[in-house]
Amino acid sequence: MGAKTAALLGEYGLRTVGDVADVPQLTLQRLLGARAGRMLHERAHGRDTAVVDPNPEPASLSSDHHFTRDELDPAQHRRALIALADNLGTQLRASVRG
Structure with missing residues (x-):
């Protein structure tokens, strides 16, 4: 409500x-x-007929990358971003296939 x-x-x-x-x-x-x-x-009156989905689709997807140390190298940042994008793409494709 x-x-x-x-x-x-x-x-x-x-x-x-x-x-x-x-x-x-x-x-x-x-x-x-x-x-x-x-x-x-x-x-x-204690009646709820709503159907509960036992396997709901996630509302969002996420991915993370942890550097082993503070990283200042822009090339390392780009590689990490590419890896994150690849990971999210893999998750999206898997969610579409079901």
């Missing part, structure tokens, strides 16, 4: 899950819209 929804419900004295559970579903739908009102009513 977002801040706007919480503020709107608060205007009607609905501050806890118990408060929301006591409100008829149609009232919540009138306040929040059909979908949001129905979903909030269901969740306030």
Whole structure:
């Protein structure tokens, strides 16, 4: 539930899950819209039918490189950047193949 929804419900004295559970579903739908009102009513009564993906896709990919010492050589920096880019490319290709 977002801040706007919480503020709107608060205007009607609905501050806890118990408060929301006591409100008829149609009232919540009138306040929040059909979908949001129905979903909030269901969740306030302990029902959540959302499907959980056991293997979700990562939101991002990352790669890192650790130099063995402080490195000032620009050529070493370029080699590290190329290795990082190669690693990320490999990860991206693997994620597309599934």
